Amino acid sequence: MLLHYLDLSWRSFKRTPLVSALMVLAIAIGIGVTMTSLSVYHMMSADPIPHKSSQLYTVQLQTMDEGHTWWTGDDIPMQLTYQDAENLYNAPIPDKKVAMMRTGFSVYLDSDKVKPFISNARMTTPDFFSMFDVSFQYGGAWSQQQEQSAAPVVVISKELNDKLFAGESSIGKLIYLDDDSYQVVGVLADWPLNLKYYDLNNGAFNKVEDLFLPFSLIKAKELTSWGNSNGWKHEDTRNFADRLQSEQVWIQFWAQLDTAEQKLAYGNYLISYIEEQKKRGRFTREIPQYSLRDVNQWMEYNNVVSEDNKILVGLSFMFLAVCLANILGLLLAKFLRRAPEVGVRRALGASKRQVFLQHLVEVAMLGFIGGLLGIILAQIGLLGVRQSYDYYANLATMDLTMLLSAPVIAISTCIIAGLYPAWLVCKTNPAIYLKSQ
């Protein structure tokens, strides 16, 4: 029966090619526009580490005096001070935690083969790789002991290893970073991360760093942050030691909390930490305040999906509504003109349900063709986005979910549009049309 309906639909399509084409075009354009903005939205808001995102928490502490505000929704600074990061890192719980900061080095080898260049670096503690699910092509992370001793070791990205060592294992080799030599202990496997969720301070869609070094080197080499440093009160920081002791915030801190109990216990620990610091004259607020946000909450909190994109998605769906009204109008006209034919069918024994289904199959077919065409239009739209803004290069694409949802949205839109006309046609009294003409 379905095949028969499809055949009828196709005949009907051919009978009024102009109107049918207009309808397909309308749905295709609607889907094209909606899918373009929705794809970017989808990629921006997609969970970057789905199996673990609810176990990874970023730690925020309310370090500011009463009355000071931050631009976050809850007035808590996004990052930690160096001293808090250090204290929390040395705390007994949880098992896995990471303190880190973004910086950069000039990179070169002990030969003239490669011209010195600048690379972004992440100063971090060794659990970074296991916590954020980063795997290694060669070697592995540095040890806790190397971390404690600020050993001059480095983990490099696959890309950098390809550039410096032509993809060979570089474990044990030396590279120069700002005039000091560092031993390569690990080479990352390919890590295609669209969303740099672990540090959203300087552009959520930037590339991940090429160099990863022990966090303890910050103190040893007096490294400054290439990310954001923010202060909320005047402090006379004249040297690096002052800076490490200051209330400026510039360190990101994450904790892995696998269970609700762990989260609760860690929360209690943070409260007790604040109370303890209070005795030393810090954390002057009456009520101790901290925040633990998991990956998705953190992305939401940081407005990773841009305001512009949300507006575009909203407008696109309104656009789709216009297309829906458009199609509905055309369908109504088309179906009603066919009422006499339906009268004959009804007289020949077609049930209302069959007539209704026949028409729904027809609109679903229009939706399907429109959806496929819409995917093509969306690809053109996304190409335009990529051309216009290379920062979105990895985001302005359609993944499988989006490719599948395009025809689904198209067909559902068409069916919604087709319900009323189909109902109107199937309830027509066959007698009326059989008498005249």
Add this chain to the structure above:
Amino acid sequence: MLKMNNISKIYQTEMVQTHALRDFTLQVDEGEFIAVTGPSGSGKTTFLNIAGMLEPFSEGEYLLDGIDVGKLNDNQRADVRNQKIGFIFQGFNLIPDLNLYENIEVPLRYRGIKASERKRRIEQCLEQVGLASRAKHLPQQLSGGQQQRVAIARALAGEPRFLLADEPTGNLDSLMARQVMELLEQINRDGATIVMVTHDPELARRAPRNIQVVDGQLADFTLYQGAQTIKSAAGA
């Protein structure tokens, strides 16, 4: 009133030329009631279309009320149709979205008649066809005969001197057909010239003058007229 001299109408398609009318000559005087008959495909409808200026003709001369129709442009033809001709169609051709009052109003509006005058005429015409109480009804709420009476009212509202009726009873049963026919006869007595196209010889015989179109030409019509005379003589 109507004077056609050697009118020809040729339909040109890619393959063939069809002579729908050939050297058609006819004169209709003021106040006449003529029935035009003929087999289907004979050119009856073409004759009616040309007479009503619904269609241009290929050759010949056509004077309506002294106006040379061939020399009029589209707008002028529209105005002449509006002012001088009343149409009664086989399919009634009432506008389904408009109620009876508004349907009758259509030609009056095109003529630019004032609202109060329109109202007077519409009410009078509805009265005349006996549908005054149904002014707000939509056409599909009426029977076929009632619809045709509305169509006649619409044709009369413009007070035309020339009425063209195309199978006015074609879609009606015999009772209603008789009513409509009586109405037409009444209108004719009131002074309008009527040309009625029909394929029904019964109906045609009721008209004082009969003409027949065969193969796009005027056929011998005296025969019918003779028969009419004999019949009426017998009746008397």
Add this chain to the structure above:
Amino acid sequence: MLEIKPIFHALCRSKVGAILLLIQIAITTAIVSNAAFIIQDRIAFLNQETGYPEQDLFKFNVMTFGKDVDLSQQFELDEAMIRALPGVESAAQSSSIPLSGSGSASSFNLKPAPQESKSVRTAYFFIDEHGLDTYGVKLIAGRNFSEDEVLITNSPTDRTTNVTVVTKALANELFSEGDALGKTIYFGDLPLKIIGITAPMKGPWLKDSHPNNVALIPYIQAKTYAQFAVRTKPGQRDAVMKDIESLMLKNYNKRVINNIKGLDQLKDQYMAADKLMMRMLIVLITILVLVTALGIFGLTLFNISKRTKQIGTRRALGARKSAIINYFLVENALICSMGLVLGGICALLLGQLLMQHFSIAALPPSYIATTAIMVLIMSLLAVLGPAKRAANISPSIATRTI
């Protein structure tokens, strides 16, 4: 000849089609007027005056890894070399680069910290006496730094600079109009006397809450990571940019020169998202208007084919062609104007919604009015074609059965 009443009655009897058209027009008006407002807002943002000759300015970074050189001396040599280049007007080391999206800002106060006083967010550039000339910004009052007022140091503990040049916007925000010259403001507890006031110049962030507040402080701390700004003679920037890396490395090679970018490029980079938004919205409303026009076109075509007989009858009853065209135009204008009224309300509501949830200003009614007129014209144009086709329907249709 207008015949609104019967057209309106006829419309009321075939509601659904008209309502659908009305909805389309309403949503279209709501989207287009709001989108046009956002577009206009972005265009103003993209085309704003920055105060710099962007086409002639470029920047580059220097990352020194060699430890066998005195950085401040080296930078002095580098600057002298660059300034001597043919085609270069001026060059200066600058702690941050305008329009680049990265820099430093702090609050500047009327009293030294930690005393409470009026406090204004200000972007600050550590730069020497060549700074103003390099950025091509004019002084409108007071004077520039003299060479000996500039503190050049390798040691971060030195803090003896005590003058500043500020933008007019900052001066006016801190002090009443024209009163700032010679006054002292505080950067933390460091007093700075305002010796000059500049023409408008933007800070590093065009989207800052105070993008026009800039203070220049004559202080050069030679760091391993430094940024330089260079202004060239018109049309010569590309040539200078091409050679700058090799020239800098020729002076001293244990360093990396990168991020060589024109100020206009930096601005484009900073504004890329806004440009994208603007383009997407333009595409969106263009297509939307097109789709709506096509919808009106299609629906009118269909209506005409449905009413062929009726149109023929009207022609037979004496309607001129123009009367038929007018009929469809009036019918459409009726639906359209109802749609526009509804659309105007929807536009206001949508504008309100956008204002509530996003950083978008209130939609000025003029945008709705303009959009409404455009939509009306668009819809009439969309109807005109089919209406002309309708007018050409032969009146002889009326005598045809079926």
